[in-house]
Every structure is written in C-alpha cells, then in structure tokens.
Amino acid sequence: MLRHLLKLIWKRKSRNMMLSLEILLAFLVVFAIVAFGLRYWQLYQLPTGHDWKNQWSVSIRAAQDLPNDPAIYDQLKRGLLDLPEVESVAFSSFGTYEMSRWTEEYTLPDGSHELTIDGMGVSDEYFATMGMRVAQGRFFSSMDDNADAAPAVINRRLADKWFPGKNPIGQLYVQQTRGKSEGQRYRVTGVVEQFRSHGEYMDPVDFMLSRWIPGVGKEAANNIMLKLRPGTPRIFEARLNARLKQIRNDWTYIITTQADARASMLKTQTIPLVILAVIAAFLLVMVAFGLFGVLWQNTTQRIPEIGLRRALGADAGAIYRQIIAEQFLLSTGAMLIALLLLVQLPLTGVFGETLNWAVFGGAAVLSASVIYLLSLLCSLYPGWRAARLSPTQALHYE
Amino acid sequence: MFRHYLLTAYKVFMRRKLFTAINLLCIVLTLVVLMVVTALLQNTFYPTGVEGKSERFVQMIMMESTHTEKTARRQGTLGYKLIDQYLKPLKNAELVAATSFPQSVSIYQEGRVSDQLMRLTDAEYWQILDFKVVSGRVINADDVAQGRMVAVLNESTARKLFPGQPYLGQKFSANGQTFTVIGVVQDEMHVNAFADIWTPISAQPSSDYKNNLFGGFGAIIMARQPEDLPALKKEIMEAAKRVQFDDPNFFNTARFWGDSKLALFSRTLLSSRAEDGDAGTLLTIIVVLMLLFMALPALNLINLNVGRIMERSSEIGVRKAFGATSRQLIAQLVLENVLLCLIGGAIGLAGAAAVLWWLEGSGIIPYLKVHLNLTVFGYGLLITLVFGVLSGVIPAWKMSRLAPVHALKGNA
Numbered sequence: 167m168l169r170h171l172l173k174l175i176w177k178r179k180s181r182n183m184m185l186s187l188e189i190l191l192a193f194l195v196v197f198a199i200v201a202f203g204l205r206y207w208q209l210y211q212l213p214t215g216h217d218w219k220n221q222w223s224v225s226i227r228a229a230q231d232l233p234n235d236p237a238i239y240d241q242l243k244r245g246l247l248d249l250p251e252v253e254s255v256a257f258s259s260f261g262t263y264e265m266s267r268w269t270e271e272y273t274l275p276d277g278s279h280e281l282t283i284d285g286m287g288v289s290d291e292y293f294a295t296m297g298m299r300v301a302q303g304r305f306f307s308s309m310d311d312n313a314d315a316a317p318a319v320i321n322r323r324l325a326d327k328w329f330p331g332k333n334p335i336g337q338l339y340v341q342q343t344r345g346k347s348e349g350q351r352y353r354v355t356g357v358v359e360q361f362r363s364h365g366e367y368m369d370p371v372d373f374m375l376s377r378w379i380p381g382v383g384k385e386a387a388n389n390i391m392l393k394l395r396p397g398t399p400r401i402f403e404a405r406l407n408a409r410l411k412q413i414r415n416d417w418t419y420i421i422t423t424q425a426d427a428r429a430s431m432l433k434t435q436t437i438p439l440v441i442l443a444v445i446a447a448f449l450l451v452m453v454a455f456g457l458f459g460v461l462w463q464n465t466t467q468r469i470p471e472i473g474l475r476r477a478l479g480a481d482a483g484a485i486y487r488q489i490i491a492e493q494f495l496l497s498t499g500a501m502l503i504a505l506l507l508l509v510q511l512p513l514t515g516v517f518g519e520t521l522n523w524a525v526f527g528g529a530a531v532l533s534a535s536v537i538y539l540l541s542l543l544c545s546l547y548p549g550w551r552a553a554r555l556s557p558t559q560a561l562h563y564e
Numbered sequence: 565m566f567r568h569y570l571l572t573a574y575k576v577f578m579r580r581k582l583f584t585a586i587n588l589l590c591i592v593l594t595l596v597v598l599m600v601v602t603a604l605l606q607n608t609f610y611p612t613g614v615e616g617k618s619e620r621f622v623q624m625i626m627m628e629s630t631h632t633e634k635t636a637r638r639q640g641t642l643g644y645k646l647i648d649q650y651l652k653p654l655k656n657a658e659l660v661a662a663t664s665f666p667q668s669v670s671i672y673q674e675g676r677v678s679d680q681l682m683r684l685t686d687a688e689y690w691q692i693l694d695f696k697v698v699s700g701r702v703i704n705a706d707d708v709a710q711g712r713m714v715a716v717l718n719e720s721t722a723r724k725l726f727p728g729q730p731y732l733g734q735k736f737s738a739n740g741q742t743f744t745v746i747g748v749v750q751d752e753m754h755v756n757a758f759a760d761i762w763t764p765i766s767a768q769p770s771s772d773y774k775n776n777l778f779g780g781f782g783a784i785i786m787a788r789q790p791e792d793l794p795a796l797k798k799e800i801m802e803a804a805k806r807v808q809f810d811d812p813n814f815f816n817t818a819r820f821w822g823d824s825k826l827a828l829f830s831r832t833l834l835s836s837r838a839e840d841g842d843a844g845t846l847l848t849i850i851v852v853l854m855l856l857f858m859a860l861p862a863l864n865l866i867n868l869n870v871g872r873i874m875e876r877s878s879e880i881g882v883r884k885a886f887g888a889t890s891r892q893l894i895a896q897l898v899l900e901n902v903l904l905c906l907i908g909g910a911i912g913l914a915g916a917a918a919v920l921w922w923l924e925g926s927g928i929i930p931y932l933k934v935h936l937n938l939t940v941f942g943y944g945l946l947i948t949l950v951f952g953v954l955s956g957v958i959p960a961w962k963m964s965r966l967a968p969v970h971a972l973k974g975n976a
Contacts (some may be wrong), residue, residue, distance in 0.1 A: 180962075181867075184863065184866060184870065185867055185868050187863060188863045188864055188867060189862065191859065191860045191863060192860065195860065212949060227667075230772055230776075312603060400677055401675055401676070401677060403670060403672070403677050404672040404677065405739070406672065407672070408740075411740040415740065415769065416769045416770050418669075418739050420667075420669075420670075421670060438748065442946075445597065445857075448593055448594075448597055449861070450587075450591045452593050452594065452860070452861050452864055453860065454585075455589055455590055455864075456590060456865070456867055456868055457584045457863035458586070459583055459586045459587075459868045459871065460867045460868060460871055461869075463583075463708060463871035463872070463874075463875070464871070467874070467875075563743050
C-alpha cells in the first residue's frame with residue numbers, strides 16, 4: 167500500500183516538489199515561532215533568584231558623575247529607614263528588571279579558564295532586601311571587612327564551570343587586566359542557585375555579585391533598592407520622592423515598583439514573539455488556502471483515475487484514506503528534509519543554549535502536529551468530494 | 565491583442581470563482597502585510613508633518629571618543645558644551661538645536677502618580693520641527709535665556725493630567741520642580757519630536773550641563789537648503805577633528821557624523837563608522853527580508869497557478885498549433901497573473917489603510933500617525949508587480965514548454 171502511494175506521488179514529482187517546498191517553508195516558519203515560544207516558556211519556569219512583589223527601585227540621575235561619599239549614602243539609608251513603610255534599604259550599581267548589564271573578564275588565579283562574567287556591585291543589605299536565599303556558604307557582610315580578597319557571591323552555573331567537583335566556597339579568582347597592573351582578587355563566600363537581573367526571560371549567564379561599600383572605591387552606587395511593607399500603595403512614591411529630595415535636592419530620582427518594572431519588561435520581551443506569531447498566522451492561513459486549492463485541483467484532475475478504483479471495488483472510505491494518506495506522506499517527506507536541515511542548528515550550536523535539545527524536540531513535535539493538522543483539514547473536503555462520486559459519474563467525468 | 569488578453573483573463577477568473585477568490589485572498593493578505601511595513605518605514609524615514617523638513621536637517625546622537633595610544637573607547641551621547649562650541653558655529657548650518665532624550669518623570673497630583681516622558685529643548689528645536697500648536701505658544705529663546713519654569717504638553721498628556729480643565733496656566737510638579745503650562749501641541753510620534761512634556765533646557769536645578777562634553781543630548785542641524793547637506797556633513801566631520809577634550813590623557817580623538825534618519829538608524833543598528841552610516845546595507849537587508857517574506861506566498865501562488873494553467877492546456881495547445889510563440893504565451897499568462905495581483909493590490913491598499921487606522925487607534929505604538937501618501941502607493945504598486953511577476957513566470961514558462969500534441973490532448 168505504502169509503496170503504491172509513494173509511486174503515485176513520484177509520478178507527479180514536479181508538482182509535488184513545489185508543494186513539498188511550500189510545506190517545508192511553512193514548517194520552518196512554524197518551527198521558528200514554536201521554538202522561540204518554548205524557550206521563553208522554559209526560561210519562565212526557571213527561578214530568577216530575587217523577589218519583586220514588595221521591592222521598589224530608585225535610580226539616581228545627576229548632571230555629574232555621582233561621588234562615592236559615605237556620608238550621603240549614610241544619610242540616604244537613615245532617611246529612608248525613618249519612613250514607616252520601608253523595611254530595608256540596599257544600594258546596587260543598577261536595578262533589577264532593567265536592561266542594564268555590566269560584564270568583565272575574569273580568570274582563575276593561575277590565569278586559566280578566562281570567562282566573561284556579568285557582575286553587579288551590591289551593598290551588604292542587598293540580599294535581605296531582595297529576598298535572596300544562599301545555596302551554599304554565606305552572603306558577604308561586615309565579617310569580610312579585613313579579608314585578603316574582595317568577597318563575592320556567584321551563581322551555581324559559574325561555580326560548576328570553574329570549580330567542578332570541588333567546594334566553591336573559599337576559592338579565589340582574579341579580574342583580567344590588559345596592562346601590567348594586578349587585577350582585583352575575589353574570594354567566593356557564597357553560591358546562589360540562580361541570579362537573573364533582567365528577570366524571567368533572561369538567558370542564564372555566569373553572574374557574580376561583588377561587595378560595594380559606601381566610600382570605598384571610585385564607583386558610586388546609582389541605584390537604591392527598597393523593601394517595603396506589603397500593601398504599600400503606589401502613592402507612597404510622592405512621599406518617598408519628597409524625602410529623597412530633602413536629602414539631595416539637585417539629583418533626580420526615578421522611582422519604579424519592581425512589579426511595574428517586571429510587567430513592562432515581560433511585555434517588551436514578548437513583543438517580538440507576538441509580532442512574529444501574527445505574521446506566521448498570516449502565512450499559515452495563506453498556506454492553508456493554497457494547499458486546499460491545490461488538493462482540490464489535484465483530485466479534480468484525478469477523478470477518472472479515482473473512478474477506475476471505485477469501479478474495481480474500492481469503497482468511498484478507501485478513496486478518502488488514499489487522498490489523506492498521500493497528503494500526509496508528502497508532508498512527512500517535506501518535514502523530514504526540513505528537520506534534517508534544522509538539526510544542524512543544535513548540532514553546531516549556533517544558538518548555544520537558546521536552542522537546546524529539549525526545545526528542539528518540543529518544537530519539532532509541536533510544529534509537525536500543526537502541519538499535519540493543516541494537511542488533514544485541507545484534504546478533508548477534496549477527499550470527500552472525490553469519494554462521493556459514484557463510479558459511473560467518475561469514469562465519465564470531463 | 566491586449567484587449568483580447570484582458571477578456572480571456574476575465575473569463576478565466578470568472579469560470580472558477582472559488583479559485584480566483586482563494587488566489588485573491590492570498591495576494592491581498594501578503595500585500596497588506598508588505599504595504600503596512602512599507603508605510604511604517606516610509607513614515608519613519610521620510611516623514612511629513614512635524615519632521616517634514618527632514619530633507620534639510622541631519623541628526624547626531626552619538627560621538628565616539630578614542631585615544632591614539634590607548635584602547636579605551638567611549639561611544640555615547642553628546643554634551644551641551646560640544647553642541648554649543650563645535651556645532652553651533654558651523655557655516656553651512658542655518659539652525660542647530662540641542663535636545664535631551666525623553667526621560668521618564670513622575671508627576672504627583674493629589675492622590676495620583678503619572679509617569680510621563682519629558683524632553684529638555686532649546687528654542688531652535690521648535691523652529692526646526694513643525695509642531696501643530698493647539699493652544700498657547702511653544703518655548704522661545706527668551707524662556708531659554710531666562711531659565712523660566714514653563715512646559716509644553718501634548719494633547720494626550722494635557723487631557724490626562726488636567727481632565728476637564730483649561731490647560732494653559734496650570735501648574736504641575738515634576739522632579740521636584742514646579743512648571744507652568746504655556747502651550748499644548750498635537751501628539752507626535754517621531755524620533756526627534758516624541759515626548760509628552762517639553763521644558764526649556766535651562767529649567768534644571770543646576771547649570772552644570774553647560775560644561776559637559778559628554779552626556780544626555782542630541783543635536784539637530786538644519787541646512788539652508790537640501791543641496792547644502794553634503795557640505796554640511798563634511799563640515800561636521802571636520803569639526804570633530806577640532807574637539808579639545810578636558811583630559812587629553814584619557815581621550816584625544818573625537819569622531820561624529822551628521823546623519824539622515826535612515827543613516828542614523830543604520831548607524832545605531834549596525835554600529836557603523838562609515839560616512840553614510842551604511843544606510844545602503846540596511847536598505848538591502850530590508851529588501852532581502854521582504855523578498856524572503858514574499859517567498860512563501862509566492863510559492864503558494866505558483867502552486868495554485870500551475871493547477872489553473874494545467875486546466876487550460878488544451879487552449880494553450882490550440883494556440884501553439886496556430887503558431888503562437890512561447891514568449892507570447894508567457895506574456896499572456898504573466899499578464900493574467902499581474903492583473904490579478906493588481907486587483908489584489910487595490911484591495912490590499914484598502915486593507916492596509918484599515919490596518920493602519922486600527923494600529924493608530926489601538927495605542928500599541930503611542931501617538932502613531934501614518935499617512936498613506938502617493939509614495940507609499942507607488943511602493944505598493946512596485947511590490948505588487950514584483951510579486952505578480954515572481955509568482956507568474958514559473959507556471960507560465962512550464963506551460964509554454966509543452967509540446968503542442970500533448971497540450972492538445974490535455975494530458976500534460
């Protein structure tokens with residue numbers, strides 16, 4: 167039976183080739199969208215490593231670079247903690263759910279294993295403010311004041327890369343420098359499972375949180391993170407801004423609740439997916455129409471052939487099955503070729519982790535189902551039309 | 565002859581109404597998407613209205629600072645000092661405007677917080693851009709010189725902040741400063757015009773901005789006439805060579821370029837350092853993407869057309885037997901297809917207008933106003949023709965190749 171169908175398809179190879187090409191292209195489009203969507207879904211399931219429900223961020227803008235003046239930061243901290251709504255205050259080099267990113271190159275003390283690592287400088291209170299949990303070791307604090315190397319908290323991914331099979335706590339690494347000067351040395355004090363500063367849809371990266379101390383070093387912290395009492399209304403922003411202005415009048419403060427920042431971040435990141443999906447839907451509708459038209463023409467052309475089969479005793483169901491089976495075979499062939507091309511992507515690793523095998527498999531299965539469904543829907547009516555004809559009608563059809 | 569072809573085409577279309585409808589639907593869907601994209605691109609890069617003078621001005625948002633002996637490189641926005649000292653004296657420039665980028669500010673009113681985007685501008689900004697003033701006046705040179713705490717709002721923001729009240733003379737507080745509304749302008753969505761609130765550049769708590777070579781501003785430089793633009797661009801690149809840095813040990817070489825809208829976009833996107841910002845490369849990328857997008861619908865149409873033409877094999881056989889050349893047959897079949905595409909194009913244009921109307925109303929892109937002008941129509945026609953020929957040639961060529969004997973018998 168299968169050999170028979172294949173032979174029929176082969177006989178009409180030039181037409182079927184164009185049809186296959188169309189199905190192949192449609193499959194590629196659906197695959198791209200589904201893979202994109204599945205990757206987002208996968209990322210959404212991963213923990214971000216920090217809370218957002220009661221956290222607010224205040225970004226400081228000034229005409230000049232901020233001075234790293236301990237007195238100002240002390241004033242800010244006291245002034246904010248005075249407000250009854252504020253539970254905890256921390257400083258960081260930038261906020262979460264922001265597009266900001268800071269990367270630098272680091273190596274192990276012997277100069278090997280160079281990695282580009284995302285970093286963020288945070289004050290000691292940051293971990294409590296952001297509701298972070300340590301997986302191993304401890305968060306840095308004033309205990310590290312006189313340590314020989316700067317304390318740092320790294321994420322599990324980085325720990326596994328640099329210290330596989332070893333206890334990462336207490337290990338050293340250094341900042342890479344191009345010149346002769348010695349880079350800053352860091353000692354791992356703690357490991358967190360995950361830290362993704364851009365939020366739910368950020369690809370996991372190697373991340374380190376280094377200790378920022380008011381008045382130490384040249385860089386000032388541009389961001390204040392606050393943990394507020396649950397249920398604080400949005401209008402608290404006015405009082406918060408007034409209090410900040412009392413402390414430093416010439417600075418501008420951009421206050422965002424992390425809940426809002428998260429919502430807008432998620433929205434921004436899903437917009438490309440939505441646009442792609444709309445375009446893909448357009449294309450699929452078009453492909454469906456085209457497939458329907460072509461199949462209808464095909465069956466119309468083949469009515470005498472179908473009549474012959476009916477005359478030789480095939481029932482309507484057999485004709486129906488033949489039309490649908492032929493279409494399925496054609497779709498399968500096209501999709502196999504497409505998959506053969508697509509499988510190169512995870513094999514060569516062009517997209518890295520973004521297109522991992524789980525995503526690839528899921529996307530292949532889902533998009534194949536979409537195409538099969540499409541083929542089935544498009545061949546139902548032409549199949550029914552061909553099967554309905556009585557043998558006498560079909561044989562005489564002009 | 566031509567009339568004959570048209571008549572045949574009409575008869576063929578009417579014979580299989582469902583097919584013609586499916587064909588037409590595919591064409592319309594494709595063309596609507598392409599035309600909406602074209603209209604949006606056209607509107608962005610060659611705008612009319614508020615930035616209608618764009619063929620006379622160039623924009624600058626970035627400068628590159630490097631050191632001849634070090635590896636450090638800074639690419640960032642311009643400082644006011646740079647615009648004031650190096651760009652304002654340009655000989656080919658009629659007007660030079662400095663404007664900050666829209667920054668989010670919170671406005672606190674009784675029991676209400678609203679986030680708005682605020683832009684700091686000088687007086688020249690309002691002379692280069694043609695805002696439509698709804699009421700009051702825009703910021704003038706006097707406001708900037710005096711550092712008056714005044715603000716211009718756009719209609720949507722005015723409605724949002726002061727519903728049901730007269731807008732002019734209202735006071736509001738932003739960034740801890742109190743501003744008085746002096747004017748209301750129409751909503752605009754363009755790179756330079758976009759903002760909710762405009763205030764004078766001097767209405768800041770400190771005047772430190774005047775001493776900075778880096779940070780926070782962009783420039784719009786307008787020539788006297790469009791022909792002066794090439795000279796102006798040259799002059800701007802020359803001006804970059806004269807820039808004196810505050811600390812020559814850190815940076816000693818500046819580079820910046822005056823760009824048209826398209827070039828600015830491609831320079832930012834491709835981080836280009838070429839004189840024209842690699843605008844050509846960007847255009848090529850856009851055209852290739854559009855062609856790729858057309859590939860699937862075109863293939864679809866080819867499949868449908870092959871079927872339709874096959875049905876007419878006996879007609880083609882007769883014509884061949886009476887001496888019609890392959891070229892004539894191809895011409896006829898392609899013409900039929902182009903005709904169908906033109907009908908689809910006309911419907912598609914109406915569809916694109918409807919989609920754009922919906923897009924403007926939906927607020928997905930704030931303040932969007934797209935004008936379907938003659939240029940967009942022209943591009944639409946071009947796209948339609950390309951699409952028609954693309955999807956018509958292969959089936960026609962295939963059919964015209966048939967031997968007359970087979971074609972006459974109708975078994976291709």
